[in-house]
Amino acid sequence: MNTITPLSNRGRTWFQALADNAQPVNTGLGSVLVADATWRGERVRLLAIVPDPQNRFPRARHGELGLDEGWAIAHHVREAIDADRSGARRPILAIVDVQSQAYGRLEALLGIHMSLAAAADAYATARMAGHPVVALIVGTALSGGLLAHGDQAHRLLALDDPKVVVHAMRKQSAARITRRTVAELDELGKTVIPMSYDVQQFAKLGLLHELITGIDADAPSTAQVAEVKERVAAAIADIRKHPGDLTSRLNNPEARVHRAASIEVRRRLAEQWNA
Amino acid sequence: MHTTHSDNPITKERRDRFLARQSVIEMRARERARAILDPGSFRELLGPFDRLESPWLPLQGIVPESDDGVIVARGLLAGKPAVIMAIEGAFQGGGMGEVSASKIAAALALARGDCERGKPILPVLLLETGGVRLQEANLGEAAVAEIHAEIVALRPLVPVIGVITGMIGCFGGMSIAAGLCSYLVMFRQARLELNGPEVIEQEAGIDELNASDKHLIWGLLGGEQRYETSFADALIEDDVTELRQVIQAQAARGVPARHRSEQVEEYRRRLASIDPADPPDSLALRRIWPKGEMP
Amino acid sequence: METMNFEYDARGPLTRRAHVGVVGSGDLEVLIEPSDKPTAQVRVRTSVKGYTQVWKAVLDRFFGRFERAAKVEINDFGATPGTVTLRLEQAAEEVRS
Numbered sequence: 186m187n188t189i190t191p192l193s194n195r196g197r198t199w200f201q202a203l204a205d206n207a208q209p210v211n212t213g214l215g216s217v218l219v220a221d222a223t224w225r226g227e228r229v230r231l232l233a234i235v236p237d238p239q240n241r242f243p244r245a246r247h248g249e250l251g252l253d254e255g256w257a258i259a260h261h262v263r264e265a266i267d268a269d270r271s272g273a274r275r276p277i278l279a280i281v282d283v284q285s286q287a288y289g290r291l292e293a294l295l296g297i298h299m300s301l302a303a304a305a306d307a308y309a310t311a312r313m314a315g316h317p318v319v320a321l322i323v324g325t326a327l328s329g330g331l332l333a334h335g336d337q338a339h340r341l342l343a344l345d346d347p348k349v350v351v352h353a354m355r356k357q358s359a360a361r362i363t364r365r366t367v368a369e370l371d372e373l374g375k376t377v378i379p380m381s382y383d384v385q386q387f388a389k390l391g392l393l394h395e396l397i398t399g400i401d402a403d404a405p406s407t408a409q410v411a412e413v414k415e416r417v418a419a420a421i422a423d424i425r426k427h428p429g430d431l432t433s434r435l436n437n438p439e440a441r442v443h444r445a446a447s448i449e450v451r452r453r454l455a456e457q458w459n460a
Numbered sequence: 461m462h463t464t465h466s467d468n469p470i471t472k473e474r475r476d477r478f479l480a481r482q483s484v485i486e487m488r489a490r491e492r493a494r495a496i497l498d499p500g501s502f503r504e505l506l507g508p509f510d511r512l513e514s515p516w517l518p519l520q521g522i523v524p525e526s527d528d529g530v531i532v533a534r535g536l537l538a539g540k541p542a543v544i545m546a547i548e549g550a551f552q553g554g555g556m557g558e559v560s561a562s563k564i565a566a567a568l569a570l571a572r573g574d575c576e577r578g579k580p581i582l583p584v585l586l587l588e589t590g591g592v593r594l595q596e597a598n599l600g601e602a603a604v605a606e607i608h609a610e611i612v613a614l615r616p617l618v619p620v621i622g623v624i625t626g627m628i629g630c631f632g633g634m635s636i637a638a639g640l641c642s643y644l645v646m647f648r649q650a651r652l653e654l655n656g657p658e659v660i661e662q663e664a665g666i667d668e669l670n671a672s673d674k675h676l677i678w679g680l681l682g683g684e685q686r687y688e689t690s691f692a693d694a695l696i697e698d699d700v701t702e703l704r705q706v707i708q709a710q711a712a713r714g715v716p717a718r719h720r721s722e723q724v725e726e727y728r729r730r731l732a733s734i735d736p737a738d739p740p741d742s743l744a745l746r747r748i749w750p751k752g753e754m755p
Numbered sequence: 756m757e758t759m760n761f762e763y764d765a766r767g768p769l770t771r772r773a774h775v776g777v778v779g780s781g782d783l784e785v786l787i788e789p790s791d792k793p794t795a796q797v798r799v800r801t802s803v804k805g806y807t808q809v810w811k812a813v814l815d816r817f818f819g820r821f822e823r824a825a826k827v828e829i830n831d832f833g834a835t836p837g838t839v840t841l842r843l844e845q846a847a848e849e850v851r852s
Contacts, residue, residue, distance in 0.1 A: 550779025
């Protein structure tokens, strides 16, 4: 069973901070925040999943990516794609603090996999349509939560903070499934880097465009918000210079060390493809 | 009770067809790929002797496999170029590690290159996986995200066919990949869900879902239920010939005008009609979300 | 996981290679290919520790008859000695045919 932990406010905190005073788009959901902020005269679409104790689906009340949330993200990302079809492609920023996906019987019945697929599809489609897509990880980025809301971005940024956690599964569950104790899992993460729950270790994998240090993730100062906005804007500028797909996560010094096998698979498969 | 054999007569033709069936489920991934491709056309890429095994499993005292549990094979299907990406469910539950997931992502990228150069090739995914391999957590997940990206990039050029065979089914991040495919074929013995029943039980409690209640589980995630509620495009029996035929039939439909994961407004309308406080059961859902209703 | 290495005398060369099996519960995979050295070099990686003597007995019996110069790799996930022998025979069959 889930242990009851206090609901995280980070998604909302950073959404509000980065949206300035932009009027939020009405999503019809308390759990999905969308706004078009104006940064130096340019519209940037921000999206965040936040806890909603009144969520109509009980298993999605703590900031999980549930059925409604995935489809809503797909809707609001596609809304921006459709609106910008003949004009400037606005950047899209996913603010990530997601307690994984919603786990439940109803979620299973109603096909939550499709909801996450639709969200991932929308972000990937936006990326391919020329929208710079950035994900800013400010808290938890677990499992399907990140796959649907963040992983399809051109660039991943994260705050360097002990409560920023990127992983395929919650630590307690991963321990049970791999038949280890939580302590063993922590120990393992020190040598087997992809197993680590520590964002500084995660940064060594070459998946992050930038790890932003020195920021109070729970209560950022005005200067810290400006700093983060600056880093996101720099990432957007970088995407405009070097758009492309997700291969920037392979073409960097960290990946050459810790994703050497990924790189080798691509190289050798290409060699054999037409052999 | 009135049950006679004449309701469903076992004709000679039906009996012969049944006896001639060749099970796909009983095959290993490599045999499956070989059986789908035209005889003599199977060519494996990054096979066992290339020894691209997981760099992470031995560090954890886990025996690796020489192909890391994914078979990539090029060949012909009914005379046309195809690439089969088959996951071996017997190795680590079909879990996607850095190497295995990268093999699929890289094959999809190469297929896209061929299609862009006017050399069409049909991509077929045989999905038999519990999702991301937890022993390679973040790198497995990163490569699964790359599979998602590649499916979305490839499918405007050629239909991407997903097949969920069984007995493991298709879960986790790879259920998202299944949702991104142009067409999805399911065996009756297959299951499809984001979350494995055991994980739901563990995360949400046994009152939410009893993972050992097989009847309930099949009603939620089984091939027939997914087909009847339009999460899959075809439901087939466990037979090689039928699988080959259905892959060709789905491919012949061409690239869909809008893929399932692009039908956002339709699914949102469907979802809005559900009251979580008074939810339908599996059978009721078949009535309110019938197959064939979606574009 | 436990890794073991064995080496056996060989009388003749091997011209083909073969792969059989899968690293699944109660099963194993065998990779066998020609070697430049005049011996059969066998590496075993197994998920079950502490059965070196059993492995030695099974492999001694098989490679005592096989007598080919080969590199052999076995990745085992808890197969019984019977299954190990079966897979080795299967691999030998494939390299002979």
